[in-house]
Amino acid sequence: MIQDMGAKRVKDYTFNMDRCFNFEGDTGPFLQYSHARLFSILAKYTTEEKPANWPPTEINETMMKEFENPAVLNLLRDLLYFPDVVHVLLKGFEPCTMLTYLFTICHTVASTYESIYVAGQTADVAYARATLYYAAQTVVAHGMKILGLTPLERM
Secondary structure (H helix, E strand, O other): OHHHHOOOOOOOOOOOHHHHOOOOOOOHHHHHHHHHHHHHHHHHHHHHHOOOOOOOOOOOHHHHHHOOOHHHHHHHHHHOOHHHHHHHHHHHOOHHHHHHHHHHHHHHHHHHOOOOOOOOOOHHHHHHHHHHHHHHHHHHHHHHHHOOOOOOOOO
16 A cells, blocks of 8 residues: 555556565555554553653653754654645645655654663653654554554554
8 A cells, every 4th residue: 555655646656566565665564663663662661651641741841851852853843744744635635745744754753763762761851752752653643544554553
């Protein structure tokens, strides 16, 4: 399905079976893996930390300090485009719009794993960072569902 939705509807494409199962590049397995990894980080966090107010509903002072990190700002900036992408998708009926956006989110998240880790942080910092990953996981899951895909929790 990812390969079918990867280009505008008016363009032809060549189906490639090898690409369907490839984890490299913008493929279905990469999208599912990205979602599953976010889900795993959050599952581990909520199991070990057991935060009282999870899922998060408001921004606290520690989260505001995390916004000073350029990697956090890049991810937040990308996440904020979700309503606009949904609007464009519904207006133009081009699933590639959502798919391109989801891959952008997944690539941005993948680049943050080295600098924005949850494990081993103080409770406030871990909560702030887990909240960021929760937002990303939620956006990716909803985007996939809009496209008719079932987001995997494990791979």
